[in-house]
Amino acid sequence: MDALSALLDGPRARRAFLLRILLDPPWSVRLEDEAPLSVTSVVRGHAWVRPDGEEPVRLGPGDVVVWVGPEHWTMADDPGTADQVVIGPGQVCTTVDGHVVVEEMRQGVRTWGNSTVGDTVLLTGVYQLEGEVTRRLVRSLPRTLVLRADELDTPLLGLLADEVVREAPGQEAVLDRLLDLVLITLLRTWFARPRSDAPAWYDAQADAVVGPAIRLMQHHPAHPWSVAELAARAGVSRAGFARRFTELVGEPPMAFLTDWRITLAADLLLEPDATVASVAHRVGYASPFALSAAFKRERGVSPRDHRRAGAAPVVQAT
Incomplete structure (x- = not known):
């Protein structure tokens, strides 16, 4: 067992939060959920990631961002778009003035957004409990990891996108395990980079x-x-x-x-x-x-x- 396998072999997702997000511009989602780690991939369209205090980064189809730690950040169609909704702890979604948004943006099984189709389609998975992702792993990673489509040779993101909208017996366990596999694949890709600043x-x-x-x-x-x-x-x-x-x-x-x-x-x-x-x-x-x-x-x-x-x-x- 190598060091990365040993690190990831024990902790794993339990009732992770997974969601497909359908969005038409203009849109801007403020992330203040303070989860230990999340994974978001762009299925269609594009998104700008705006970490607090850092320059925004553009993501295209197939690109993935891994967000590490409790700091706040924003995803939007454009860096200049004002925040419209805020995701708080427990994945509670509100407008910027505090109105809880649930039914208004529900679009089906594990699907949410301001559109029924979406110029931009995102897939997000959130590890919500600290025990799911070890402190050693969190300390080993930068706050933001961006991996591009051309460096990700895996069918797992597509499989997760298909499975997230299914309702079947044991589906939560299936999604938890798929999210784990996606995370391991992403981190293995990142650690293999020549200048990844590996721990x-x-x-x-x-x-x-x-x-x-x-x-x-x-x-x-x-x-x-x-x-x-x-x-x-x-x-x-x-x-x-x-x-x-x-x-x-x-x-x-x-x-x-x-x-x-x-x-x-x-x-x-x-x-x-x-x-x-x-x-x-x-x-x-x-x-x-x-x-x-x-x-x-x-x-x-x-x-x-x-x-x-x-x-x-x-x-x-x-």
Whole structure:
């Protein structure tokens, strides 16, 4: 398993918000939903992406933007078009003066917009819960990733566009998994760019000393790893290993391991049959108390509060 696969293998969408959007100009949608990550592709027409504080970027058919983090942004038919609707937390859509817009813009199954056909057609998928997308992944990416149609060799976007308007048993699970596959494909494409500014941990996997250590920790998080054992496995001194790891990855080995364990725990805790004790055992903590203390220190909430937040119904007013 390579570093990117290990990063994406555990966390995955749960009841993700997916929508086809049909728009005639002029249109402008303000995104203030503060979701951890979203993916929007242009199926037909064009759109301008306007990150707050940055220059607008034009997207054409087949282009995709991945938006990372809670900052606000805008998509519009033209950079000069004034905002018309605002998408808030929980995907609640209102006019700029606060009037909730639901039925007025509903155009069918998971379809929304100001038109029944749309000069511009967008497809968007939103990861709404922090546990769905790891903090390490979010920290690894710039706020805005734009991928062009000519660098995306995948049928997945077209398949997702077809499936998003279907109503069938188990359709939400189908859409969640398709969104995951789309995201993995997009990120793999972005990481493969020569000047993608890939994170330090990603580049470090190619190092003969640090790379195997990263994989050992990712593959076997329950093992009681120490810097001394990892150094011995690599055939180098403890001090030399710790120095090299920190230089290449940007954090000490045990900090990396703690973050990885808590990342996995955050995802595992959302599984229906999981307990704090069972998750603690799987990610390398001796007791539920030890996991709870580490989890609260790293995430600011207890494992049980994290589970409750993940189990709460997600409002999708649009």
